[in-house]
Amino acid sequence: MKSFKQMWVAVGVALLTVPVLSAAAEIPPEQSLAIRQAVVAWLECEECTDGEFETMARYGELAVPTLGAALERGPSPASLEKYRLHLESTYQKMVEYSRTHHEIKLEQSQDEYVKMYLENYHAHYAVRSAEALGKLGGVEARRYLEAASKRKVREDVDAVVQEAVQRVAK
Amino acid sequence: MERYIRRAMAAFVIACAFSGLAAQAGDIGLSRNWKICANDVFELPQDLYVEWIPVGCETVDCCPGCPGVLDKLSWRIIVEGAPLESATLKFSGLPKDFAARLKFEGTAQGSAENLLVGKGSGLISGLPVEVAGRAAVAKLDVGLDKAWIQGQARLAQTSLVAGAADAREDSGSITIEQYYGKYRVNEYKIGFRFPICPWPLRDRIVLNNNASGDAAAVLVDARRSTGCVFEEERRGAGIIGMGSVLSNGGCRSEVAVFSDDDAMQLVPGVGAWTDFLGDTLNVNLTPDRLMAPVHVWVARPGFIALLTAFGDINNANLLYNSNNSGIGFAPIFHAVSGNPVAVATIGTGCASAPAVIGSPFFVPGQLNVYYVNGAFTGVNCGVDRNIQYVGTTANNQTLAHEFGHSMSLAHTNGDPAFPVTNVMIGGGAARTHFADGQSFRMNAHCSSTLNSNGVRAGPVRRCSNTISGNIACGIFTDTHCPPLATDVLPK
Numbered sequence: 071m072k073s074f075k076q077m078w079v080a081v082g083v084a085l086l087t088v089p090v091l092s093a094a095a096e097i098p099p100e101q102s103l104a105i106r107q108a109v110v111a112w113l114e115c116e117e118c119t120d121g122e123f124e125t126m127a128r129y130g131e132l133a134v135p136t137l138g139a140a141l142e143r144g145p146s147p148a149s150l151e152k153y154r155l156h157l158e159s160t161y162q163k164m165v166e167y168s169r170t171h172h173e174i175k176l177e178q179s180q181d182e183y184v185k186m187y188l189e190n191y192h193a194h195y196a197v198r199s200a201e202a203l204g205k206l207g208g209v210e211a212r213r214y215l216e217a218a219s220k221r222k223v224r225e226d227v228d229a230v231v232q233e234a235v236q237r238v239a240k
Numbered sequence: 241m242e243r244y245i246r247r248a249m250a251a252f253v254i255a256c257a258f259s260g261l262a263a264q265a266g267d268i269g270l271s272r273n274w275k276i277c278a279n280d281v282f283e284l285p286q287d288l289y290v291e292w293i294p295v296g297c298e299t300v301d302c303c304p305g306c307p308g309v310l311d312k313l314s315w316r317i318i319v320e321g322a323p324l325e326s327a328t329l330k331f332s333g334l335p336k337d338f339a340a341r342l343k344f345e346g347t348a349q350g351s352a353e354n355l356l357v358g359k360g361s362g363l364i365s366g367l368p369v370e371v372a373g374r375a376a377v378a379k380l381d382v383g384l385d386k387a388w389i390q391g392q393a394r395l396a397q398t399s400l401v402a403g404a405a406d407a408r409e410d411s412g413s414i415t416i417e418q419y420y421g422k423y424r425v426n427e428y429k430i431g432f433r434f435p436i437c438p439w440p441l442r443d444r445i446v447l448n449n450n451a452s453g454d455a456a457a458v459l460v461d462a463r464r465s466t467g468c469v470f471e472e473e474r475r476g477a478g479i480i481g482m483g484s485v486l487s488n489g490g491c492r493s494e495v496a497v498f499s500d501d502d503a504m505q506l507v508p509g510v511g512a513w514t515d516f517l518g519d520t521l522n523v524n525l526t527p528d529r530l531m532a533p534v535h536v537w538v539a540r541p542g543f544i545a546l547l548t549a550f551g552d553i554n555n556a557n558l559l560y561n562s563n564n565s566g567i568g569f570a571p572i573f574h575a576v577s578g579n580p581v582a583v584a585t586i587g588t589g590c591a592s593a594p595a596v597i598g599s600p601f602f603v604p605g606q607l608n609v610y611y612v613n614g615a616f617t618g619v620n621c622g623v624d625r626n627i628q629y630v631g632t633t634a635n636n637q638t639l640a641h642e643f644g645h646s647m648s649l650a651h652t653n654g655d656p657a658f659p660v661t662n663v664m665i666g667g668g669a670a671r672t673h674f675a676d677g678q679s680f681r682m683n684a685h686c687s688s689t690l691n692s693n694g695v696r697a698g699p700v701r702r703c704s705n706t707i708s709g710n711i712a713c714g715i716f717t718d719t720h721c722p723p724l725a726t727d728v729l730p731k
């Protein structure tokens with residue numbers, strides 16, 4: 071009888087907790103937009119000398135899931151497509167340009183050219199997200215980094231991930 | 241009855257989702273910002289106006305903290321401004337079942353294969369958040385208001401005072417916001433500016449020896465009936481109409497010309513203008529581009545590093561020339577990855593630059609680029625602006641960006657005058673343009689490596705919005721420079 075009552079209490083607590091947890095996980099649209107913009111600015115910055123990390127770090131743990139997803143999966147399909155279109159267009163312009171400007175020598179096919187830079191784009195996202203997760207720290211960040219450290223990745227990416235794992239473990 | 245309730249609910253959900261969102265659109269940076277003479281519009285290739293917009297979220301988790309119950313995106317498309325009439329969208333790569341079930345509201349009508357969005361606001365709902373493989377893409381064609389454009393072109397024929405014509409410039413824009421429920425998850429904005437460009441029947445500038453015959457950009461300081469004018473922007477391949485320019489009086493009078501395949505021409509103290517009509521200023525566009533020697537040291541092992549260096553230099557040449565900067569790069573490649581002394585001396589970043597400067601792996605007074613085995617994109621070193629490092633995760637614009645720093649340019653982050661495609665934005669993977677205000681600085685700013693290395697000989701300026709260089713500018717150096725954001729999209 072006691073266990074039956076306990077079960078109902080547990081169910082009641084669970085039912086009350088689920089919406090609370092959901093509400094806690096859900097971020098208002100304006101804040102979500104600000105976090106996205108801050109995370110993307112960090113992921114895409116060149117020298118990152120304009121406070122990109124500090125701006126993102128203000129959101130602390132709220133930025134971690136997006137960084138973790140970027141570490142695991144890289145740029146979004148839409149961002150990849152945007153870059154792919156840019157690379158294809160650039161290559162075509164270079165082909166056209168090389169007909170009249172002999173300082174341009176194309177050593178790769180379009181597919182090779184696109185593939186080379188897309189791989190760098192993936193690696194860049196992984197490196198930046200690993201660096202950020204290592205600096206932000208916390209349980210979730212550590213979980214993402216440890217999972218990444220077990221995946222087979224490019225050597226340059228792996229070095230950054232391992233460094234971030236060590237940093238977050240301290 | 242149930243159907244009506246469902247429809248009412250759907251309408252309520254859409255109304256809720258899009259209520260209060262207009263205020264957010266102001267934070268969207270321009271992806272492109274065209275400036276086109278109304279009289280040239282119908283002569284330019286139609287594909288100039290075509291853009292490609294991928295469907296989907298900007299981040300791979302779609303949006304931080306958004307609910308996980310929705311699986312479709314909505315697009316809100318805003319067409320505004322007198323010169324624009326409509327936008328046409330043609331989706332490709334969209335799964336057939338999604339394409340068939342798209343819903344259109346507001347000024348949007350048609351199908352996924354051919355959707356017309358009139359002036360105002362249109363809504364597409366039912367787009368996929370993600371499809372297997374590559375993201376679907378919408379091809380955007382801009383519909384111009386032909387009657388309005390022709391009216392502007394007529395005004396150009398009768399316009400006498402060119403300075404006043406700039407004030408009559410009009411603009412339009414197309415904004416596409418992608419939403420996941422209430423959450424904006426991606427955005428795109430393109431702007432168009434249409435100045436009145438006077439016809440060459442009055443005073444004029446004649447460009448001679450235009451190597452590529454391109455539409456050169458011309459910045460003019462002069463005196464008009466309204467007073468002194470600065471950095472009036474004109475464009476043309478040979479003869480450029482100026483309306484009526486008056487004798488200098490107390491005004492500064494100079495011309496700067498930017499053209500593909502030609503070095504920038506800065507003509508100070510122009511004496512060609514009188515108070516009568518029919519004056520001609522001839523500008524000779526020789527020499528051709530200024531070619532900066534670049535030593536490329538490939539210290540990273542593997543053939544791919546060399547291929548990356550080739551690709552980066554190629555794109556730098558393309559970007560600098562196609563934006564009228566008049567600057568090119570002549571590379572000399574050094575494969576040193578097999579030389580342990582070279583690899584150790586070069587290191588992996590600017591911390592090694594002081595050691596590099598005194599080594600055989602550096603050519604003083606010329607640009608030096610080091611391709612190294614470090615997981616970063618690129619960096620130009622403050623200790624010597626001739627030094628830039630490129631890492632393993634660089635994109636195809638990174639080197640062009642670092643060369644911009646070497647020639648005195650700062651980042652343009654946060655400046656709303658610049659589209660996100662500016663090469664000097666401190667991030668992004670699809671940067672394609674320099675502004676004429678930036679090209680002016682790279683050429684004329686006293687501490688740009690183009691001048692400090694002796695690649696360019698000509699009048700120099702001490703411009704604002706620049707970074708420190710290898711030499712200090714004299715305090716009496718002329719500080720007159722066009723605003724940094726002058727002509728942000730020269731091509």
